[in-house]
Amino acid sequence: MDFPVNVAIVYYSATGHVAQIAQEMAEAAAKAGARVRLRKVAELAPKAAVDSNPTWAAHAAATADIPLATTDDLIWADAVLMGSPTRFGNIASQLKQFLDTLGGVWQQGLLADKVYSGFTSTGTLHGGHESTLLALTNTFHHFGGIVIAPGYTHADKFADGNPYGTSHHDAGGTVPVDDVTRAAARVQAERVVKFARALAVAPVAA
Template structure:
């Protein structure tokens, strides 16, 4: 059994839905899971300019704790989830990652499993670029990057070999069943690899 941290940011709920599916997959593999949502960096006035942002933030912040460095140290595997922002990771999730410097300095994350998933509102809005953009921080922190690849038939129907994805469109369409199946497989795969890696860390 492994311990999996899923640290994500979501604004309209698409990435949240993927994160929950990733958690289901990890739990199906016997993992203990912590699901955590990164917090906003902007004021409520800024959030009010985007319909639904403030309301969704309040709902999700009530449902999920914020990720901490203690969560990262606890975990055998860390899976990062984010919407795209101009083709890249959100500042909210990146701010949490940037706060892991103390763990990096003492090598506390070396040898743990790491993975990433993403959602976007447009068909070519940067899902793959965003996931690949999270690989360098995972590598710097010493994690062993675990992509889903095409190791399960569900990956031929949705997602990417780099990580689960979804496209919400302009109406915040939820992830499809195929998207969620890919996310569940990613969670299971990371949990299984993390369980193998954990004893090797000594």
């Protein structure tokens, strides 16, 4: 019998590519038997900036009903999948701001001994896929988390070409999330659920 696990998928997305990956992961994790919370982080950009970009504004309206992430979502989770678009080879300020609110629960040890993994989307082909994911990993290490990379453990990850996490090249927002990216997202989510379940069955000794 599969042991139930809780998976929180926390992301920031401006124009929708990261959100589509997050949704694919949420569906895959649920199919793998996990209880899933799909959460976005708060938008920090001024409304005028959002409204000036029709794609950004449309995505904000389309995802208005998705709950904002809270510290409770991470405490509840056995595993956390976290996603961000690449900003100058790093994570977006919106996700970083959320991470910066976690000091209190981190000090209590409530973020430790969980499975963590990251995903991203980037406007240029070599524009920071790996460095964004590795930046996320730095935070996961500070949490005392157990980082589960998808690696080259499946043919779909060879096709995706990124062992650090799922990544999508959107060519400046012009290329939609394709079947290669969706398949890689499913592989990663299923792998995260597998290891989170293993830890839940045999928890880390205090």
